[in-house]
Amino acid sequence: MTNNGGTTTTRRQRQRQPPSLIRLSLKRCFAARSVLALLLLSYIISHVTVIQELSSIDASGKSPPLLSSSTTLMMRTNPKVPQKQPQQQSAVRMKQKTSSVTNKKEGDSTRQSPPNNRSLPFISYDIPFDELRSAMDAGNDTVAQHLLDFGIIGFPKCGTTTMMQWLGMHNEIVAIQHEIMALQKHHPARIVNFVMKELPPGRFLRGYKSPNDVEDQRALNKLAQHYPHTKLIVGLRHPVLWYESFYNHRIQNGFNMPPMTEMNANCIGGYYGVCIGRAGYHGTLVRMGKTPLGYDNSTDANKKAEERMAERNLFSPKERRSLRNDLPVRTISPNPVFLYDTSQLKMPSTSGVDVVQQQDNYNQFVQTLKTYLGVSQDFPPMIQSKPGKKDLNATEQARRDARKVDICDEVYQEHRKWLLESGKRTKEWILDYFVKSPDVTVGNLHHFREILDMYSVDPCLQRNRNKTD
Numbered sequence: 001m002t003n004n005g006g007t008t009t010t011r012r013q014r015q016r017q018p019p020s021l022i023r024l025s026l027k028r029c030f031a032a033r034s035v036l037a038l039l040l041l042s043y044i045i046s047h048v049t050v051i052q053e054l055s056s057i058d059a060s061g062k063s064p065p066l067l068s069s070s071t072t073l074m075m076r077t078n079p080k081v082p083q084k085q086p087q088q089q090s091a092v093r094m095k096q097k098t099s100s101v102t103n104k105k106e107g108d109s110t111r112q113s114p115p116n117n118r119s120l121p122f123i124s125y126d127i128p129f130d131e132l133r134s135a136m137d138a139g140n141d142t143v144a145q146h147l148l149d150f151g152i153i154g155f156p157k158c159g160t161t162t163m164m165q166w167l168g169m170h171n172e173i174v175a176i177q178h179e180i181m182a183l184q185k186h187h188p189a190r191i192v193n194f195v196m197k198e199l200p201p202g203r204f205l206r207g208y209k210s211p212n213d214v215e216d217q218r219a220l221n222k223l224a225q226h227y228p229h230t231k232l233i234v235g236l237r238h239p240v241l242w243y244e245s246f247y248n249h250r251i252q253n254g255f256n257m258p259p260m261t262e263m264n265a266n267c268i269g270g271y272y273g274v275c276i277g278r279a280g281y282h283g284t285l286v287r288m289g290k291t292p293l294g295y296d297n298s299t300d301a302n303k304k305a306e307e308r309m310a311e312r313n314l315f316s317p318k319e320r321r322s323l324r325n326d327l328p329v330r331t332i333s334p335n336p337v338f339l340y341d342t343s344q345l346k347m348p349s350t351s352g353v354d355v356v357q358q359q360d361n362y363n364q365f366v367q368t369l370k371t372y373l374g375v376s377q378d379f380p381p382m383i384q385s386k387p388g389k390k391d392l393n394a395t396e397q398a399r400r401d402a403r404k405v406d407i408c409d410e411v412y413q414e415h416r417k418w419l420l421e422s423g424k425r426t427k428e429w430i431l432d433y434f435v436k437s438p439d440v441t442v443g444n445l446h447h448f449r450e451i452l453d454m455y456s457v458d459p460c461l462q463r464n465r466n467k468t469d
């Protein structure tokens, strides 16, 4: 027994006394650590589940048809859940038929992940494909619109493969890395079947490439009816260079092309699609209905007739005949269009007299595309992809190379003349009419004008000058 300033305490009482301050804080600290450990454990378990699901997407190249609802919910509510490892994913999805990236994707291993795409809505694949398809059949036309943000729809040989791969490298964008011709031939829902199988859910823009869709009225009609907000991207190219590239591409891929000297302007014979008429991009684009000739919304009948007449005069008699048949029966396209020329895809050089101008032109082009698509992060450096059959043995490659043409050779003068005549009409119609539509965006209009001005000028003048320099 002890006496503490007048109060007597037994040993038992002392044991029951409140613990000292140090002991108390030690106990609390231990309890807090246990709670923290528990929290950490459940956090790790939840991450492992999601990462496993995501890696199953990466490994197979396909996502499960639907994520379990708990996982979907978790991904929706937890912004820190890694939603995509872009470099892994593109490595798997880049099952590119026959193309190669000549300027290798820089920084693949250093790409940021997870991307901070908070400005984009989270897209999950909650509605199975069959239900989307049935809903479309039942009249809910635009039920799958949210799954298709953009489409690279043409023209062939105008850098569409580069565009698809380059956009797919952006942190906020996923793009199907092979051509999808579903809109031309199949049910309109089929395209989103590819989207759901090949692209991950999450905060991304989703897109596809089909370089012939711009020339295919069925594809344009389906876009208008079911995907009216899908942003279209259309590439053009100097008609002479386009024709040469297309012809040589066919040779490379083993097509039995006639000698170019035997190919006429009317494309009688087919020539596997390598037709001078197709370089008249205006004859195709007018069908979208973005210009007075393509739509009827003027209330002033005389003005309308005058406007339409002036525009019609930019088409050749043959083009006018086909427009007379086609224009009244096609659907007017509500889709926005981003128009570029292939030369705008060139990475600006780092030396030479006009380096600053080149850099400025390129930056403006990229900035306009960023705004058009609605992404906030910067694009990776430009690449150059050249599709065509690879891995031929040396003898076969040499045989095919020998059949390729240099369109600047004297013997192709006539072809160049036809292409330049068409190029002149294309240039005038695009600059005077098409780009004036509020639906049409051009990356750097000033530079684009300069480029199109050259569509009526023989590029061989420059090429031959370069050769002699």
Ligand SMILES: Nc1ncnc2c1ncn2[C@@H]1O[C@H](COP(=O)(O)OS(=O)(=O)O)[C@@H](OP(=O)(O)O)[C@H]1O
Pocket: 155, 156, 157, 158, 159, 160, 161, 162, 211, 245, 246, 249, 342, 343, 345, 346, 347, 382, 383, 384, 385, 386, 387
């Ligand atoms: N960044 C860049 N700068 C300049 N040129 C470029 C670029 N990217 C692609 N290209 C050229 O575009 C041609 C291939 O076009 P596509 O991919 O649309 O071809 S395809 O329709 O998919 O077959 C092909 O043209 P040719 O080489 O003349 O055949 C590519 O070299």
